[in-house]
Amino acid sequence: MKKYIVLLFISLFGFAQQTPAPKQSKSILILGAKAHLGNGKVIENSLISIIDGKIANIGDATVMKPAKHDIVIEASGKHVYPGFIAPNSTLGLVEIDAVRASDDESEIGQFNPHVRSIIAYNAESKLVETTRPNGVLLAQITPRGGRIPGTSSIVQLDAWNWEDASIKTDDGIHLNWPRSYSRAGWWAEPGGIEMNKNYDPQVKAIQEYFDNAFAYLGSKNTKKDIPYEAMKGLQSGEKTLFVNANGEKEIIDAVLFKKKNNIKNMTIVGGYYAFKVGALLKENNVSVLLNRVHSLPLLEDEDVNLPYKNAKLLVDAGVLVGLQNAGDMERMQTRNLPFYAGTCAAWGLSKEQALQLITGNSAKILGIDKQYGTLESGKSATLFISEGDALDMKTNIISFAFIDGRQISLESHHTELYQRYKGKFEQQKK
Structure with missing residues (x-):
């Protein structure tokens, strides 16, 4: 055997x-x-x-x-x-979904800011090399799972190991914002929309964690707390807080959270309804990494082309926008990133504006624009x-x-x- x-x-x-x-x-x-x-x-x-x-x-x-x-x-x-730059990616963290030994994208527990995705990055992944023939040469390697999955890093996609690949380590903390509602049923037979009765307690738990972390960082503790240590840099701007949120209420609450906690740099990841609060995002200097463009609308009565138009709506509102590819088969689909930008060009943006979504704009959002993008x-x-x-x-x-x-x-x-x-x-x- x-x-x-x-x-x-x-x-x-x-x-x-x-x-x-x-x-x-x-x-x-x-x-x-x-x-x-x-x-x-x-x-x-x-x-x-x-x-x-x-x-x-x-x-x-x-x-x-x-x-x-x-x-x-x-x-x-x-x-x-x-x-081209692929933000919010799990390239190199999972090789084959069905082979558990090749899956290293998440850890147990809810609050794991100290989990560094970079040390799990496999530079010799077969999936990494499939992105390059389409021009995707850089990626932000990002953990998954829990309320705070961990810390991402940015790599170039031609290296012997993670040390050689790294171009910016520990660039940001990722936070999965609670949903204020959820949909019942499954994709083939979707049910109605249900309110999340635990939304407020879940948001409160996030605030308490940040309060404790910043209190720790502002004190003279002799005993180190590794998770809290990882939160250093959010208020100074050395790290970006990447908040996964799609709903209008969730995005508004995330921006208010940024202001309350004096977080200098925040990016909304997903941002399906971000266009509804474009003025708020621009006013508070919050950028957006949009959902995969080749998707269906979230609700059955929405414009079927809304995912294609989202980038145009946000660009017109003056928001800094990039594209990301999280979702089903995301690692294999990374090579399609330029074609998502092409779809945005077909639905309102000029070709050069669409190109910026996966080059200059993404470089600015990830803080590597002095050298790349x-x-x-x-x-x-x-x-x-x-x-x-x-x-x-x-x-x-x-x-x-x-x-x-x-x-x-x-x-x-x-x-x-x-x-x-x-x-x-x-x-x-x-």
Whole structure:
């Protein structure tokens, strides 16, 4: 029996992550591509110089005279984009849902701010490498479960281990806000809406936990409390409080909670009805990471296209908006992130505004915008070259991708299978 178990695990994990690229050693020049900067601007005929992992220079190729580089990539007719960012992701925390030993996304207990997702991150996950051929090169690795699941960190998706992958550790605390109501029944036969009679006590329990944590942090305790220690940085702005909430009441209560507790940075995760309180969010500098765009409306009498329009409604209200992908099969679906942005472009936003949802805006929300998210001189050379529009699944065909100036592999288990079965059918034609 043990022999068969070993064989099963070999078959499940037999395909390892592609070998991470070595540090950039040669200067690279990308010429002629249409550069989408990730801040709403475009350079039609661009020149991008990459030296020592940074963008040394970027501008109009018709004006700038390129210096000599070791490698020149002629990219006329192609497009250059900043690496896409996947916030609120469980990539690398779960490999196969049905294999318990590969599932490390949550801990027992309700209040776990000290649980650090980064140390459970598996940089050699097969699922991580499937995101890169579509341009997703960065992710916020986020725990799940409980009222406070823990602390997230941000990684680049081409590394030997979590230490190499980390670009910002312990960036934020995640809080699952209680629901004021719930729906009875199940998805095939939904029932009515039921009020949550425990909503107020649940909110009170959150407030008490924060009161105790901040009281501890403001005192001179000789005995360390590790969970409370993890709450340090929320009031100073070193960490962001990411609040999972969708309802209008829940979002309003979360904003009031921010003000009451002097929390500097807050982001609403989910935010299905955030558009109803856009002015409140803007006034209090609260950003939103929207639910998966390719979803059905929450209520049967709502506009079926509301999930597609949500981003446009919030952008028009002046709210800083990004996209995230939590939900069923979320790790496998991470590769579809650019196409969610493309759907937002089809429903009101311009293509460059939609691009910002997964580049510049997400970088600002996650606090990594000084180095990532846009194509600018001095920033990390984390970018890719696409044959066409990267927000369209028909034309998102990536020929080169770089993380911190390192040219990374675009191969994955998926591409290996594609080549294998393509060869099979070519043999059958002969």
